[in-house]
Every structure is written in structure tokens, then in C-alpha cells.
Amino acid sequence: MSLFQEIAFKAELDRHVHPECEYQARIICGEDPITRANVVEELRNMINERGECHPPRLDDAFLLRFLRARRFIPARAHRLMVRYCTFREQNPHLWRDVYWYGISRLGNIFEGVLFDRPDVGRLIICRLGEWDPYVFPVEELIRGCLLLVELGTMQPKLQVLGCTVIVDCEGIGMKHARQLTPSIALQAMNVMGFTLPLHQRGVHIVNCSRLFEKLLYVFKRLAPSDDIWERVHFHGYDYNSLHRYIDPVCLPKRYGGYRESVTLKEWLTKIKKYKNKEFDEDMRTLGYAVDE
Structure with a gap:
């Protein structure tokens, strides 16, 4: 493993707001350091007064995640917070007492590229064909996706930059398709952009046959918001089409890029180390369950 990657792994636990991040937060999120404390307090008061949700935390660092995801507009951040809390209440099996490091058993189904740019954010890859539904139930994939977002949004940098997702359908067959029920599709859409405090820049589906693409379109009517589907792009097997949205400089080599990807197992192992x-x-x- 390169020295650069080791430094990047250590940075995954960095909670400091660096000057570069301050500048990007102003441009991308509409965040003003001068008024930040007042806006955070406005959101906190809104939560307490309306009583529509009961967040696990109300400290500044936690509330900032929601404000940054909604252009620092308290009313929009509050609506997101309500959806977040409702999703957690309705799906406790996805997080309650789940040992966070245990999700590393998903191996290389999820990957990431530790090269975060303002126009792409963190690149997350879901290689669905690597998933064996006879080994892991589909809910385990949702747990993995939820954990990725929860861990990512602890970083101020990723709160600001957000993420871009690639769903790689290579190797998908009927044994996979049978698991994609409407309820699972709705959970996936919620985790990937509707209920969690993460700026979702786009979802790009590659190596996808026309048949499977039509199956995914069936779930369009389930989308909680039209905005979610507007950010979904199908590229078939054409990586040149993908490159029109994502600079190859940000992509792994398998997609015509220049980067090395990191598996979920590698990422969580390093987080546990540091x-x-x-x-x-x-x-x-x-x-979540943690080491005692």
C-alpha cells in the first residue's frame, strides 16, 4: 500500500475544518462562518419547538451535516432531519446494535476512491455482481450502504463535497434480480439520497443490460422525490458516456481511469486501526455496536 493511501486512511478520521474546506463550504453549501452558529441554533430551536423528530444528537457538529446537505437553509435541513429520523425509526434492523466493523464481511462489493474533488466528491462503487444473495441477504447490502454514508458524513470534507455513486451491474443475473423487491428498492433510494445528510451528486449505472435497465425503471414510480431519479444516469457498456460526467482522473482503471480503488473491507480495517x-x-x- 502506498504512503499516499496510508495518509488518506488516517485522514478518514479527521474532524477538523481546514481552510480549503471552509472556502468550498461557502461555494457549495452557502455556509458563512460569521453566521454559522446562529443558523445552527435556528435549526436546533426548530427541532425542539416542532417536535416532529427526535434526533440521536443535537450538538453543532451533527446539525451541521444536515445544513450542509441543504444549502444551509434551516427549513430544508429540518425536513431532511425528519426524514432521517423517520427512516431510522422504521428500519431499526439496519443499524441498531449492528457491529459496524462486522460489515467488512461484504468485502469488495463496495469500493471507494480516496481522491475527493469538488466536482465529484467521494466516488463510491457498488459492484452488485460480486454479491452472492445465497451468502448475504439483500438487507446486508443496505446496511453496508447506510454505514458508508454514516461514516462518510462524519467528515466535514465529505459533508461539503458529497459523493458520486457508480452501480456496476456486471455479473448480475436472475438470482440477484429476484431480491430487488419494491421495499428494498425504496430503502436503497432513501439511503442513497433522500433521507441521509449527504449531497448526492449523481448515480451512474454501468455494465447494465437493457433488460435490467427496464427492471430498474419499474422502480421509478417508487422514488420519494423526482429529484432522485433525475440524478440517475444509465451508460450501458459505454465508458465514454460515463466519462462525460466523471473525469477519468477520478475513476478506477477498470472504468478507463487512473485510480486504485479501495474495498470496503480495506477501508473499515484501516478505520478500526486508527x-x-x-x-x-x-x-x-x-x-451501532462498538468494541468494548
């Missing part, structure tokens, strides 16, 4: 008490407390507050 984690601290603050990380454990963050995870415990969210309801």
Missing part, C-alpha cells in the same frame, strides 16, 4: 474514543462515541450514539 479510530479513537471520539469515533466510538459517535458510533455508539448512532446505535
